[in-house]
Amino acid sequence: AAKGAGRNRYSYFTPTLQVAALNRMRLTNDLRGALKARQFELYFQPIVHLASGAIHKAEALIRWNHPQRGVVSPLEFIPLAEASGLIIDIGDWVFHESVRWARLWRQECHPDFQVSLNQSPLEFQREGGAYQGWLRHLEALALPGQALVVEITEGLLLDASSAVSTRLLQLRDAGIQVALDDFGTGYSSLSYLKKFDIDYLKIDRSFTCNLAPESSDMALSEAIIVMAHKLDLHVIAEGVETPEQRDLLAAAGCDYGQGYLFAKPMPAAAFDALLRDNAMPFAEPIVKVN
Numbered sequence: 001a002a003k004g005a006g007r008n009r010y011s012y013f014t015p016t017l018q019v020a021a022l023n024r025m026r027l028t029n030d031l032r033g034a035l036k037a038r039q040f041e042l043y044f045q046p047i048v049h050l051a052s053g054a055i056h057k058a059e060a061l062i063r064w065n066h067p068q069r070g071v072v073s074p075l076e077f078i079p080l081a082e083a084s085g086l087i088i089d090i091g092d093w094v095f096h097e098s099v100r101w102a103r104l105w106r107q108e109c110h111p112d113f114q115v116s117l118n119q120s121p122l123e124f125q126r127e128g129g130a131y132q133g134w135l136r137h138l139e140a141l142a143l144p145g146q147a148l149v150v151e152i153t154e155g156l157l158l159d160a161s162s163a164v165s166t167r168l169l170q171l172r173d174a175g176i177q178v179a180l181d182d183f184g185t186g187y188s189s190l191s192y193l194k195k196f197d198i199d200y201l202k203i204d205r206s207f208t209c210n211l212a213p214e215s216s217d218m219a220l221s222e223a224i225i226v227m228a229h230k231l232d233l234h235v236i237a238e239g240v241e242t243p244e245q246r247d248l249l250a251a252a253g254c255d256y257g258q259g260y261l262f263a264k265p266m267p268a269a270a271f272d273a274l275l276r277d278n279a280m281p282f283a284e285p286i287v288k289v290n
């Protein structure tokens, strides 16, 4: 009790900014030991083929099970991991876990199964040595690069340094596909879509959540889908939460949907069970709109 009181008195005299800075310092410090203490866990969220309801892809999303705070969101700790350089080791862990599960699900559930993993700009642009390690790992397992999709954001392509172009070519050579995450939220100049070899566009949740017939977000989504298909890209809509959104997207020709309507991100074991239980758990007929 004395300790708690002391803490309260302390924060009473501390400006909010300092509290926030202190909080970040503490969290960064805890982050240093988190890998070794096995506090990270990879969750998986199905990416659903809208026309058939089949699941042949999943996005890997990291979770940090903090011993005192409980689950810490990646939105909170990934920036700290980037600022401290810890993102490199964490990213390696995400890669190895993703590969492990992708391999199993390709062997036992669907031969073309793909796991999509996120890369922050710093990870994506880092020195090449670690990437060679990744490729050797895939080779050693005889796992084709097609088992993986790397998700990056538009910002990375805007100021496309030669490091970024080189990395994209290396991924392509290895057969690893590339998705543009949160599409439509950045400063989309669009010209990079023809300059770089991208495989998937992920329409950001901020569009999906306002979808309604005749709405401006519907018009934008339709335009994105048409453009993407002309450029030979597949489209994944993020944040699908209602059957209406799913049906509007399907009617507009969107290839895949991802969101709470289908399933929230879940531990690997739960996702494994979902895949084995039924290859097409979302195969309800798509209602025609119009």
Ligand code: C2E
Pocket (backbone or CB within 6 Å): 045, 060, 061, 062, 073, 074, 075, 078, 094, 118, 119, 120, 123, 151, 181, 182, 205, 238, 239, 240, 241, 258, 259, 260, 261, 265
């Ligand atoms: P993201 O890559 O855009 O991932 C999609 C986020 O939307 C996830 O949040 C997911 O849980 C959430 N989401 C999915 N469906 C719905 C829905 O229907 N409604 C709503 N409201 N949200 C939905 P999450 O898991 O908290 O991840 C947040 C961000 O953290 C990710 O955004 C990604 O940028 C980053 N992140 C996650 N895992 C990793 C990782 O392993 N490495 C790196 N570098 N970043 C990661």
Ligand code: MG
Pocket (backbone or CB within 6 Å): 059, 118, 151, 181
């Ligand atoms: Mg993503």
Ligand code: MG
Pocket (backbone or CB within 6 Å): 181, 182, 202, 238
């Ligand atoms: Mg996203």
Ligand code: MG
Pocket (backbone or CB within 6 Å): 181, 182, 204, 205, 238
């Ligand atoms: Mg998003």
